[in-house]
Amino acid sequence: MTAGEKLLIAALSDHLRGVPKTESGEAEIEEALEISRGHGLAGIAFAQLGGGNGPDRERKKLSAIGTCAVGYVRRRENYEELKNAFEENGLWFVPVKGILIAEEYPEPALRVMGDTDIIVGKNERKAVENLLKTLGYRETSRTGDTGSFENATGSLDVRAGDPAETGITVPEDASAGEILPDRTEHFVYLIAHLANHIKETGCGIRQFFDIAVMTNSGGIDGEKALELLRKKGLEDFAGNALCLVEKWFGTKAPFEIAKCDDEVISALEGETLKSGVFGRKNEKNELLFSARNATDGAGPVRLFFRRLFPPYRQMKMFGYCGWLNGRPWLLPAAWIVRIFRCVFTRTPGESWKTATEPFTRRTEIEERASYLKRLGIPVDREFF
Amino acid sequence: MKFIDGVKLVRVAGCDFLVAGKAAAGRVPDVVGLSAGSARLAEALLRLADDKAAAAETGTEDEAGEFFEKLRGLGYLTEEVL
Numbered sequence: 001m002t003a004g005e006k007l008l009i010a011a012l013s014d015h016l017r018g019v020p021k022t023e024s025g026e027a028e029i030e031e032a033l034e035i036s037r038g039h040g041l042a043g044i045a046f047a048q049l050g051g052g053n054g055p056d057r058e059r060k061k062l063s064a065i066g067t068c069a070v071g072y073v074r075r076r077e078n079y080e081e082l083k084n085a086f087e088e089n090g091l092w093f094v095p096v097k098g099i100l101i102a103e104e105y106p107e108p109a110l111r112v113m114g115d116t117d118i119i120v121g122k123n124e125r126k127a128v129e130n131l132l133k134t135l136g137y138r139e140t141s142r143t144g145d146t147g148s149f150e151n152a153t154g155s156l157d158v159r160a161g162d163p164a165e166t167g168i169t170v171p172e173d174a175s176a177g178e179i180l181p182d183r184t185e186h187f188v189y190l191i192a193h194l195a196n197h198i199k200e201t202g203c204g205i206r207q208f209f210d211i212a213v214m215t216n217s218g219g220i221d222g223e224k225a226l227e228l229l230r231k232k233g234l235e236d237f238a239g240n241a242l243c244l245v246e247k248w249f250g251t252k253a254p255f256e257i258a259k260c261d262d263e264v265i266s267a268l269e270g271e272t273l274k275s276g277v278f279g280r281k282n283e284k285n286e287l288l289f290s291a292r293n294a295t296d297g298a299g300p301v302r303l304f305f306r307r308l309f310p311p312y313r314q315m316k317m318f319g320y321c322g323w324l325n326g327r328p329w330l331l332p333a334a335w336i337v338r339i340f341r342c343v344f345t346r347t348p349g350e351s352w353k354t355a356t357e358p359f360t361r362r363t364e365i366e367e368r369a370s371y372l373k374r375l376g377i378p379v380d381r382e383f384f
Numbered sequence: 385m386k387f388i389d390g391v392k393l394v395r396v397a398g399c400d401f402l403v404a405g406k407a408a409a410g411r412v413p414d415v416v417g418l419s420a421g422s423a424r425l426a427e428a429l430l431r432l433a434d435d436k437a438a439a440a441e442t443g444t445e446d447e448a449g450e451f452f453e454k455l456r457g458l459g460y461l462t463e464e465v466l
Contacts, residue, residue: 073392077405
């Protein structure tokens with residue numbers, strides 16, 4: 001860990017404990033501030049460390065914190081508007097991730113966020129989409145059950161799923177408007193989301209800090225959390241992630257962790273520090289599909305054919321195959337669409353390069369698969 | 385009305401800002417950092433929306449005048465209050 005990285009972690013830890021200012025040397029402060037920008041943590045870093053060493057440090061500090069203030073005011077306004085609209089139209093939604101966690105931060109405005117994430121009922125999906133249209137939102141993309149929407153002042157990720165898929169229980173007689181998730185289920189949702197991020201692209205310091213903030217606030221049922229994590233196959237991963245959270249921020253896990261494997265924690269730490277807010281490494285998801293399959297011992301030939309004809313669980317996640325979701329019998333049609341897309345949007349050379357990766361990048365694929373396995377992330381499972 | 389609709393006074397990490405919410409977005413600067421004295425004036429302005437004198441009591445008259453001018457220059461303040 002570099003001096004700047006150490007300082008940033010110390011600043012976050014101090015912020016969580018209510019220490020108003022983090023002491024630092026001149027040499028590492030600029031590095032820490034620079035790293036904080038890449039991880040979406042500039043507001044906290046500037047608040048804890050000041051604006052750096054330059055003569056305009058006060059202006060820089062005000063600018064970083066002021067940017068957070070504007071983002072916070074606007075997203076709360078958007079959220080209130082959304083809440084009222086759902087209530088008035090007799091629809092419910094469950095907020096998850098940033099919009100809830102921010103309120104647990106010592107300074108909620110400093111928790112920068114992009115999208116507001118909500119879960120809605122699978123059967124209400126159409127009604128919700130119509131409602132969003134009336135609020136000026138337009139759909140920008142769709143991956144599986146999740147649609148991304150944006151209007152002039154904010155963006156929204158809407159997941160349509162039942163409790164068995166999301167792990168968030170909703171009362172059968174759910175009233176209209178906002179339904180806050182069970183705290184423990186939300187905690188498990190966050191861990192699963194973190195695992196997904198690591199699997200797909202990588203993750204940044206902020207996602208671990210979110211977990212630290214939540215465990216620090218308490219109210220998580222450790223036994224229930226462990227049981228839910230076991231069901232998702234994420235018990236070992238949660239242990240590793242919470243070991244890193246404790247190492248960095250000093251917050252205790254809500255349940256007893258069997259063992260902190262220093263080597264694994266160190267690898268996770270290294271990748272996270274270098275990854276940026278949502279992960280930079282493996283950003284294009286290059287090795288994911290191969291890594292998913294490599295862990296079950298499949299050789300290059302089998303991987304090659306899986307690349308050509310991916311299974312349903314992978315195909316339904318492709319943006320252009322949204323219609324496949326819930327209709328596995330349409331898989332052959334999706335493969336045909338995929339082949340046509342490759343023919344018309346990629347050169348033969350590119351397609352061949354991708355298809356033959358199981359042979360040409362075998363070592364990388366195996367390394368990635370082995371890393372995920374050591375972390376305790378089952379690469380062939382969906383977590384929510 | 386003294387402030388444009390949708391402008392809010394926000395305190396974050398010990399710093400005070402006037403922030404343009406959605407209703408004011410695009411018409412005034414998104415955010416203006418306030419000094420300690422200005423923040424007191426802004427607070428008083430927001431709290432006592434129709435009473436310039438009460439707002440001025442929070443600082444000296446000169447400070448208040450300067451602050452009002454600054455806000456007017458930024459577009460935060462309507463003419464009627466000046």
